[in-house]
Ligand SMILES: Cc1ncc(C[n+]2csc(CCOP(=O)(O)OP(=O)(O)O)c2C)c(N)n1
């Protein structure tokens with residue numbers, strides 16, 4: 001894989017002394033050797049460096065799953081709560097503090113199964129944050145059961161004769177549900193994925209990146225080789241413009257011999273937090289508690 005974080009002299013010295021570098025903690029990643037999460041982790045760190053974000057302003061909200069282990073390896077603020085619930089937590093955090101740079105790291109099970117309802121409403125609500133779907137087409141932490149994105153006919157330990165249902169297509173779902181920034185990346189192309197994450201963060205509004213993430217242990221179909229033979233970049237295709245919703249939707253349905261990655265659709269629209277009159281000028285953390293008349297509020301409810 002390409003795109004490894006370049007350590008400067010200071011970081012190398014810190015690392016040799018056992019002191020955390022700017023973004024790594026003391027903990028070594030525990031994913032299976034060859035897991036696609038390594039590529040996503042590197043792309044995320046590269047994106048943070050490219051964006052020059054102060055780590056103290058970054059909040060990563062993780063779901064429960066192999067993807068959520070990032071909480072242990074990355075030196076930024078984190079919140080890991082319940083399975084399927086990172087989106088409500090992340091939206092609440094952004095409403096409370098508009099200055100936070102909020103990134104949701106979620107799995108295909110977490111985001112589209114347990115949290116599927118939250119995903120739909122986050123898309124139409126449009127709070128300014130980035131949602132990265134580590135899409136390995138399995139419930140991997142719990143040892144490889146069928147997830148909402150497992151391919152029809154593929155066999156898993158919970159679908160011994162092959163999955164009967166059609167898979168959820170996160171890109172098509174996001175475009176159809178009002179998403180203002182919808183992209184797909186591949187864990188095996190770290191540089192391109194980092195670019196997708198940077199563009200998602202620069203977009204003002206809810207930005208989704210569906211990431212093709214091989215699970216080398218429990219998914220023997222959608223491997224690195226499988227994707228390397230199929231993925232191509234939308235940006236390199238002549239005439240593709242990510243502002244044409246109908247074209248974007250058509251492209252989002254392409255899956256088989258060729259699988260597009262890149263920005264499918266982008267459209268800026270007003271973000272939720274700036275439309276709430278009570279939060280339009282300042283977020284909750286900036287509001288002075290003294291300016292509230294609690295007596296009056298209590299009287300209303302007494
Ligand atoms: C409500 C609820 N249901 C099920 C579980 C058990 N559980 C924990 S992690 C997990 C699988 C996570 O899969 P996914 O979100 O796709 O992440 P991955 O491990 O593949 O990265 C499940 C089913 C749980 N913790 N909470």
Ligand code: SF4
Nearest residue numbers: 031032035066215216
């Ligand atoms: S089980 Fe799959 S997703 Fe989880 S760490 Fe191993 S390879 Fe990665």
